[in-house]
Amino acid sequence: MKSSMRTWAVAALAIAISAMGLPAIAAPNHAEEIADLIDEVAPNQGNIVHGIVSAENVVAPNDDVSITVPLDASEPLMIEDNDPNSGMALEVQLPEEVRHQVGQVANDGSVIYSSPRGGTGAAIQILDDASARVQTVTADASGPHSFTYSFGDGIKPILLEDGSIELVEETANGHISHATVDRAWAMDANGNAVESYYKIDGDQLIQVIDTSAGNVKYPIVADPKFRVGLGLYVYLNRLEKTTYKAFTSSIAVLGSAVACNVYLKKLASVPAVSKVASYICAFASPVGLWKFFTQVMPKIAKSNSMCTEARYWSGKWSTKSVAYNKCMPLNKSHQMGF
Known part of the structure; x- marks a missing residue:
């Protein structure tokens, strides 16, 4: 030197x-x-x-x-x-x-x-x-x-x-x-x-x-190093987990290729779920949506957590329990149709 x-x-x-x-x-x-x-x-x-x-x-x-x-x-x-x-x-x-x-x-x-x-x-x-x-x-x-x-x-x-x-x-x-x-x-x-x-x-x-x-x-x-890329978070309370879980079997049958085009129409009857699914399609991919319902939701459904965070980054989902105040209150979920 x-x-x-x-x-x-x-x-x-x-x-x-x-x-x-x-x-x-x-x-x-x-x-x-x-x-x-x-x-x-x-x-x-x-x-x-x-x-x-x-x-x-x-x-x-x-x-x-x-x-x-x-x-x-x-x-x-x-x-x-x-x-x-x-x-x-x-x-x-x-x-x-x-x-x-x-x-x-x-x-x-x-x-x-x-x-x-x-x-x-x-x-x-x-x-x-x-x-x-x-x-x-x-x-x-x-x-x-x-x-x-x-x-x-x-x-x-x-x-x-x-x-x-x-x-x-x-x-x-x-x-x-x-x-x-x-x-x-x-x-x-x-x-x-x-x-x-x-x-x-x-x-x-x-x-x-x-x-x-x-x-x-x-x-x-x-x-330190920045890793630049697009990711997203979804927060689910216990009521929302139950509602989302109900859709997992039907999207599994559809397959990932048509997940966004076809599945969003099926979700139209539950606007709150449809809104989040559209959000995942926009910022992740059809595969990201398919994995959310077929791989992430069954795992979340087994959790006793009051509030669960699902994180999508670099093509992969991860989940963890987080503080309840990160999730929507149960009464508001009811009002939104969950």
Whole structure:
């Protein structure tokens, strides 16, 4: 490692997205130093790829998503689904400490945000494993060790039991999940673990790097990862579970291929159930709806839970018992026709 880089600290957020490539252009020495620093201290998570550079941004499209990396750090990183029917778009606003800076594309393809006077900087890298890392760089131990991210209107972080984060949008029928963030972690220049964790303040996610234990050698690298994709949640109380369970045998006979086209008509007599089934079809798939009724509902029906959460993510359903206040009250379910 270069001796001139011993006093830097690096914190990174990695966003799992699909990407194409970026032609590298020359950047001033300070930006190249940051790019070299990240190359030396950050874990090897794949090769940096190259995209299309304009005066305002770097765009990396592929068949599934388009990624726009701004050259003005006050503008957000944008990740948009190319399917116009999904409406999925996530923006990641860089921390306040770097928003006044202008991005430059380093020789390795990193977009570097830095000041000629040094100090706190940041970098965004698009990698060949369908990910993009958003990395903050602190010049020395007196610099910031917490960094705040926000994700656009209506998107809120939720802390999960294992310490990871889910970025969700609340709707009338449940939550739509836009991304997950792996558990926070950090390592110092000697490869020793440094405590790092998340805090949530309203709709903002704060990554904290805690060096209070001492014996920390800079640079410090922290690299959680966003996994961007569309997911959803459905919450069922005991009455709703019984109603949904009654439909499982008929949809099993229909099969997954026609689940949405045919089954939604069968559900029209129970508007509340039909509404949730339409919601699953819109944000999951016919297969997702079929699995919900034939695989998830029998499992939920056996549960004694007062409120059950069914979560759909990356083509798979999972269930767990949750606090009763997440579900609709029984009297309201009665009013809705359950």
